[in-house]
Amino acid sequence: MRPMNEKQPFVYELHAQDGAARRGVFTTPHGPIAMPAFAPVGTQATVKTLTPDELHSLDVDIILSNTYHLHLRPGEDIIAELGGLHQFMAWDGPILTDSGGFQVFSLAHKRSLDEDGITFRSHIDGSRHRFTPEAVIRIEELLGADIIMPLDICPTPDNRREVERAVELTNAWAVRAKQAHSRADQALFGIVQGGIFPDLRRQAAEFLTALDFPGYAIGGLSVGETKEEMYATLSAVVPLLPADKPRYLMGVGTPEDILEAVARGVDLFDCVLPTRVARNGGLLTREGRINIRNARFARDPNPIEPGCTCYTCQRFSRAYLRHLFKAGEILGLRLATIHNIHFMEQLMKDIRTAIQEGRFYQFKDEFLSRYRISDQEARHKNKLAYRQRRGLQVR
């Protein structure tokens, strides 16, 4: 690890570019992040089923954790008392914490939004809480992640009135968050909202870049719009962001979405997909996703993916994994998670190498010609369910 510049701990160094796709490194107080990067999600201060040492051995550079969940349980004060999130969970690499805004709308009860913040009840015990831009920064400073997000509003992407209001509030709250933020060892990113409307995205991007954040997140995508709308929005918004700062596409995603976003200049991703589908028996392969519970694997002596170098594939057969899932054994969840995170990190490594060698678009085409995109229908259903659950009410 290179010695950190104490005055400027967060620097994005561009190493190579291939069209809009960028390979670079973002330095943080807990080490560099090779970009484009994928951050596995550790909602409750643990990437589900894995130890920090396993994350390191899977070449994970950065993980994401959730402000909403950690605020409710165990509470930011306890984590601060135990030395902060890194020490609490024994992960010494970079961490990013989200703002909790998304979870308030997808999980919390009786939420109500006003100019100043959001009031809600915990989905765990019904207790009453209030998130303001300042309160969220206070929580995130106590948690102590390397990259932190300001409170934002993620609207229904094609409801113009709702999106206008979300951009207005998110922009205003970004100013307040920046003022409230005091830890120099944390990078507070700006979040560009704007749904699928190019003019609103531009308005948000121009407002936020004028505030000079050390990095920019693109929020409000992969939440109900079509893939085409998401890609078009990325094509419109990424060129508006400064080239010397990392661009983070929140909550994305699938291998195909990551490839399309990298092709448009995105540097950082996070998503529950590889870990969540793993726990349902969904395993990522170069040909697409398979479900290991399928009866056709009952006597299959092969690894999940022949040639895969992950621990699971080096050691265990599909037949054994299927048995573990059918028998409800926790080891199955672990081994599937290891394979899927390895798959994602390998994909990011391949992407970085391809950019370096000036053949990213060829790599992308080859990958996508082989990879069967799965569950379009299930994906659509999930998104609709999310919209209904959210019931975003803007006063």
Added chain:
Amino acid sequence: MRPMNEKQPFVYELHAQDGAARRGVFTTPHGPIAMPAFAPVGTQATVKTLTPDELHSLDVDIILSNTYHLHLRPGEDIIAELGGLHQFMAWDGPILTDSGGFQVFSLAHKRSLDEDGITFRSHIDGSRHRFTPEAVIRIEELLGADIIMPLDICPTPDNRREVERAVELTNAWAVRAKQAHSRADQALFGIVQGGIFPDLRRQAAEFLTALDFPGYAIGGLSVGETKEEMYATLSAVVPLLPADKPRYLMGVGTPEDILEAVARGVDLFDCVLPTRVARNGGLLTREGRINIRNARFARDPNPIEPGCTCYTCQRFSRAYLRHLFKAGEILGLRLATIHNIHFMEQLMKDIRTAIQEGRFYQFKDEFLSRYRISDQEARHKNKLAYRQRRGLQVR
């Protein structure tokens, strides 16, 4: 690993003796077992939550797996097709499979016992199965464990009529199992039943030792009798077993029971206790068992047991473990399991060293003076529930 004697793969070498307590090594085709030994239980071809590599790094010499469970799911034919249990689960150390008789009585439905075997329905799908001494040996030969058990009957320990019948059947079935068994790379042990009745234990021990098994199990203990009855039974039965063969106390146990049994000459143990209580947040320490869910650990920065060298204690605080349990995170189950197996293996190591150095009884007294024996009441309730569940009917 020493080169195996192909003609005599199973040899018990006595290395030291301290009173009745013995330190020795039992050789198997998959490596030597340092005794006294504790075998963690891997019911469904996995020691719950752990990988085989973790078991090795915890210095586990031998694991137990369950014939009843593996027969029902995935089935012995599939396991044989995948190369046997060792290859199936990727564990290259010694394995012991039980006979399944105990699970038939504690788990299966509509069981009926006759001279020739037991008919029952699967607790998973209601399918009909029949275990005879020969059928069980066939299953165990397909699984391919190093040490295998013949079908036996585990009676209510203080019901003389039931115990008499159990000894009679178990002895007769031992003869049939021995005749049916053909794999020279497996050691078929004899199982001594007899409840708490010294004369019936003697009858069983004399009958079985005459058959010259490569090892002897003591069955039907820790199933409802008092601790005093168990220890008295061990004092009566162990001296009847040959000194040049290992003695295996089935389904035991707690640290205190293991110490008392070693003091009476027992060499091998298995029990779900350390792994099962771990998954409920019960952690073994030199002072006794603690429950990590307790509110007093919410801000506790210490490891489970200061000075413990296990991975969990080297890396994580009680506060973090409590958080994982309260949040329902799988990593908590893993870390607790690692600690408890480490505790048991460390106890066995300490026992072996103490025997070697001629201070076993001093070690035992010191350990027990510090270790608070827990859950006597819970233990009693569990045993009563077991008796009721079994409803053993001997025709």
